[in-house]
Amino acid sequence: MGVVALVPAAGRGERLGYGMPKALVPVDGVPLLVRAVRGLFQAGCVRHVVIAAPPSDVDIVNTVTAPSAPAGGAVHVLAGGAERSDSVRLALEYALRELPGTTIVLVHDAARPFTPPSVVNAVVDAVAAGHPAVIPVLPVADTIKEVDAAGTVVATPDRATLRVVQTPQGFDARVLLRAHEAGLHATDDAGLVERLGVRVATVPGHQNAMKITTPFDLAVAEALLAGGKA
Ligand SMILES: Nc1ccn([C@@H]2O[C@H](COP(=O)(O)OP(=O)(O)OP(=O)(O)O)[C@@H](O)[C@H]2O)c(=O)n1
Numbered sequence: 724m725g726v727v728a729l730v731p732a733a734g735r736g737e738r739l740g741y742g743m744p745k746a747l748v749p750v751d752g753v754p755l756l757v758r759a760v761r762g763l764f765q766a767g768c769v770r771h772v773v774i775a776a777p778p779s780d781v782d783i784v785n786t787v788t789a790p791s792a793p794a795g796g797a798v799h800v801l802a803g804g805a806e807r808s809d810s811v812r813l814a815l816e817y818a819l820r821e822l823p824g825t826t827i828v829l830v831h832d833a834a835r836p837f838t839p840p841s842v843v844n845a846v847v848d849a850v851a852a853g854h855p856a857v858i859p860v861l862p863v864a865d866t867i868k869e870v871d872a873a874g875t876v877v878a879t880p881d882r883a884t885l886r887v888v889q890t891p892q893g894f895d896a897r898v899l900l901r902a903h904e905a906g907l908h909a910t911d912d913a914g915l916v917e918r919l920g921v922r923v924a925t926v927p928g929h930q931n932a933m934k935i936t937t938p939f940d941l942a943v944a945e946a947l948l949a950g951g952k953a
């Protein structure tokens with residue numbers, strides 16, 4: 724089976740506030756999730772995509788994403804969980820149970836519709852080269868401050884050591900399963916793996932792999948498409 728992509732798409736999109744699950748929000752008429760799935764298949768190394776959908780939208784997600792699968796590949800849709808990590812774990816367990824031979828898994832947000840296939844391939848190549856966990860990153864453009872509960876600055880970390888983290892994040896499938904079974908909490912999958920003491924490697928990300936979180940991000944996405952930049 725080789726590389727399987729897991730796509731957590733079960734979020735409510737509360738910060739976007741569009742009135743429907745974020746994965747189904749259209750950009751120039753095409754849902755974010757459909758664009759994200761197309762990008763994964765376009766990379767060429769992904770044959771199967773497992774989507775964790777909003778529980779009430781499993782059928783519609785199946786309908787809109789199935790046509791993106793290439794010959795010999797498929798999209799698999801299941802109900803996601805309460806938190807992002809629950810959705811990823813459910814998709815991972817499905818892949819290991821139903822798609823024999825799954826060795827490398829990618830975890831990719833439905834909310835990153837314009838991720839270039841070159842980033843997908845860079846992550847997969849690094850895992851295939853022997854890194855058990857690989858994430859795409861970008862340098863930080865702003866100065867970052869650490870603040871206390873009152874909002875008072877307590878530290879200014881050296882920006883040169885900081886990175887913005889994107890998806891897809893790539894893993895040896897068994898390592899990711901171990902991380903999810905450990906019952907820890909983190910905002911991304913690499914965070915779980917780090918806590919096992921596994922080294923996480925980085926590859927260059929891309930500005931187009933931005934996550935659509937707020938109405939501003941959606942406006943940027945529309946502008947990128949209109950300007951032929953995505
Ligand atoms: N229970 C959840 C929560 C999030 N996600 C997915 O995780 C990705 C990144 O999450 P985020 O951008 O935070 O999406 P939402 O949780 O939908 O956003 P919000 O916090 O604004 O509601 C998204 O593709 C989202 O659908 C998921 O599959 N299951």
Ligand SMILES: C[C@](O)(CO)[C@H](O)COP(=O)(O)O
Nearest residue numbers: 807832888889890910911934
């Ligand atoms: C996984 C992620 O996209 C990496 O940047 C991010 O951590 C998801 O964050 P959110 O809390 O779901 O917005």
